[in-house]
Amino acid sequence: MTDPFFIDDLDADQGAHSPRPGGIAARARAAAGGPRYLDGLNPEQREAIEAMDGPVLVLAGAGTGKTRVLTTKIAHLIAQGRARAHEILAVTFTNKAAREMKERVALLAGPVAEGMPWLGTFHAISTKILRRHAELVGLKSSFTILDTDDQIRLMKQVLQAENIDDKRWPARALAFQIDAWKNRGLDPAHVPAGEAGAFANGKGGQLYALYQERLKILNAADFGDLLLECLRLFKENPDVLAQYQSRFRYMLVDEYQDTNIVQYLWLRLLAQGRHNVCCVGDDDQSIYGWRGAEVDNILRFEADFPGAKVIRLERNYRSTGHILAVAASLIAHNEGRLGKTLFTDGELGAKPTVAGVWDSEEEARSVGEEIEQLQRKGHALDEVAILVRASFQMREFEERFITLGLPYRVIGGPRFYERAEIRDALAYLRCAAQPADDLAFERIFNLPKRGLGDATLQLLHDCARRQRIPLMQAAAAMVETEELKPKQRQTLRGLLSDFSRWSSLIDSKPQGELAEMILEESGYTDLWRKDRTAEAAGRLENLKELVRSMEEFPDLGAFLEHISLVMEAAGVDGGPRVSIMTLHAAKGLEFETVFLPGWEEGLFPHQRSLDESGRAGLEEERRLAYVGVTRAKRRAKIYFATNRRIHGLWQTTIPSRFLDELPADHVEVVEAASGAAYGGYAQSRFANMDTYGSSYATPGWQRARRRAEESKHEAQGRGQQGKTYQQNRRGPLQIEGELIAKSSTASGFVKGARVFHQKFGNGTVAGVDGNKLTVDFDKAGRKLVLESFVQAG
């Protein structure tokens, strides 16, 4: 085989049907001279790949090989000589998706695809374009990218300068509003008067303009600007636009259902050149409406791009038959959709289960027990996931798993770059690289404490605002005057001279060494060295990790850009673990077994979604449910609890309406795995047999019904069930505590030892039982934990 694009079955997970070697299909292809990378694609996938000219919309259902189509298409375009790697624009939403696509294209097309310079997120690609033409939009090409935090702080300054009461008109709210405007492609001049006037007695639009002005002075852009300013660049400079329109012979867009208006406008402008735009997406998986995604973009595609070809991928390679049937029936309740039905030739598999539990604690207990059963049967823990609607639901599972000693990981926790020490360190680097970065300067100006307080900052601000210059420049001016007290003046002068020294080293010193030097000389590292709290060591470790990761970049600028657009948590592995995450975070992933807890009205669908967006909100929630179910390859396990604590109060809940939408023939109603099950079917719409066919006359269902009756009576007899329950609830913990306290055997820890736990913090060992410790945590109270989860404190 001389074909350079030959690959092994790269894509087993997408279930490619490899044709029998020498089979008719293979021989026909050989005769036609078709390239090997097209082997094993189904006709629709192949059609999507071979449709190269003009606009194409690929409606790719969950698990239908969407990524494979995209990556193969890129390889195909290159192999067919339609375009070279740098003439293809491929856009994704997340850095993760971009990275994966890059890897897979490299595998398929090899070195020919080297680089794919225009494969990236909307933001990364826009940034790249903006830096090249920054001066045309009033920026310098070294502009800083502000994150949400910086945005809000900048907004606070703007509001303060305008004497607007931050209490009544929170900076955060206006920052969000501006972000929303930017997502809709609206600059200050184009915000509808009604909306602009809604904030701060009609000043919203004006404040937006002032905020933009400040950004330019700081030589900064926020996330929204990256797209909006790029769009403005194109609109105001037809020559620049033409240059990119002709460069991008082919454009591919992943997750098109998640695009917002500004992204759509940006794409449409570029696509007006060669018209070869291929968008891949699934309207049924649009779950980001609340942050500006426009499902309409995908629903309207054919109107927006005349002559568009629409290809549906409906053959699912991920899930078994019953799971797909459940997903299909659920999503069929949505009205605003293009319509597609997943199917599989594979086995029916096990029916998704629905189990009712008394409360969230029993829910966690049952899930834990089921996972342990799976584990005993030899199932891998990293093929198990718990997908929740809201992150507060995670805590209960975490606590249960810690008790059980079940390894788990929470996906989507606080990110590396959001941690205080990382942000502080970055602020130092930003100041050195970009002295106009006021927000960074403000952050570290008195960190570590150096006696420069709010009063000094206020003076600097006044000066900066009066002269329309950055803070550091203002500071430089003020240390030459008598306006500051001698002590502050001296300190500030020292700080400024430190920064100018560090700045001067940027081009000569490797950025890693420079960073170490800055953190050392500024006294920042010492701040944490002196800190004797348990977290300090971890923070120092994070700082080291930061310096280490810098060394992979060509220079400080490249690193800072990466950090503002990309930086993710340094993954600490260590054996297979159960994943706990939100449904949103689960999109694009798949697991053998998926637990879907919390299917109750108010939580899922979430009340707020219904209140704020009505029918559209409900449909988005339903799509979320659909995403959840379609993550499962072989087992989907749905739960609902009858009681849940909401804002500290126990409330009786009603099973989710989505349960009523599941097809009776494909669902099994089961008892929860935990022994101490209450029925909890009282008041359940789900318990209404008439909704279902006769197939619900299963033993499990009958048991469930029986218990529903019992618990109804129980509830009546008990009166205030919420209160009674609250008392019950404290029971088990106590019992566990006592049990543990009784025995004490060999362990690395002794009673009275101080320990540190990742989740609960510091505490004192109150009892030891084998590898289990009872610990009185300073903050979290008494908990039973596994020895392996704590460190000596």
Place this chain on the structure above:
DNA sequence: TGTGGCCGAGTTTTT
């Protein structure tokens, strides 16, 4: 400058 207490909010999250 640091800390305690009070008040308010409380879904999902990328870039």
Place this chain on the structure above:
DNA sequence: CTCGGCCACA
């Protein structure tokens, strides 16, 4: 209930 932010006070 629990956390975070902000203000007032030491």
